[in-house]
Amino acid sequence: MQAEVRLQIAQIVPCTEAEGPGHRFAIWFQGCPLRCPGCCNPEFIPFEGGESMSLGEVLAAIDRARAEGIEGITLLGGEPLAHASGASFLASAVRDLGLTVMVFTGFTIKEAQSQRNPDVDRLIELTDILVDGPYLSELPDTSRRWIGSTNQRIHFLTNHYRADDPCWQERNTLEIRVRGSEVSVNGFPARQAVGLWKKPKVTERRGG
Secondary structure, eight states, X not given: OGGGOEEEEEEEXXXXXXXXSSSEEEEEESOOSOOOTTOSOGGGSSSSOSEXXXXXXXXXXXXXXXXXXXXXXXXXXXXXXXXXXXXXXXXXXXXXXXXXXXXEOSSOHHHHHHTOXXXXXXXXXXXXXXXXXXXXXXXXXXXXTTOOBTTOEEEEOSSSSOTTOGGGGSOOOEEEEEXXXXXXXXXXXXXXGTTSSOOOXXXXXXXX
16 A cells, blocks of 8 residues: 555755754645745645655655654645645654654644544644644744744644744744755745745655
8 A cells, every 4th residue: 555655746855954843854745725825835836746756765765864864854835734645654654763743734723623534634643743824924923933924833742842942932044955057945035035946856756
């Protein structure tokens, strides 16, 4: 069953400090049904595009990143809950490796639970930190690291992380990587910088 699982990936950053606590393997899914105004990743909204990767390919890339000292993965989008079937298999496999799971969703946790979708419920069960709520460009958050707008809430669903950790009060960071002629940017940009770059290609393509 797991061998047949495929994930529609918009972007991967194998090791980042700009998408959650510690060093994390960040995965952006391709496709989102919410259409939040001012979305930082409008290229990731269509369900067409990105790259279809097998669960094994993604796990192989995560295994390589473990050598760089990652402590977990972060799922973003697009909308991770719209890809919950594959994402829940990924989260389960990652937790078996002793890594943590962080998820950013435009749904509130109440909206997610009201879907009564077993895949969504399972993904939430396997999540250590859930950041919920739509991004609202008119409510920029300048006091919490990694959080886009003040309406969004942080849910600590396991004991791996704590709300009183000073890391949440640090300033947001932006990471820029240049590989040949390709430039990729991740992290939360200043409002005037949104949309100034093009979507990078997926940099992790093959496992093994």
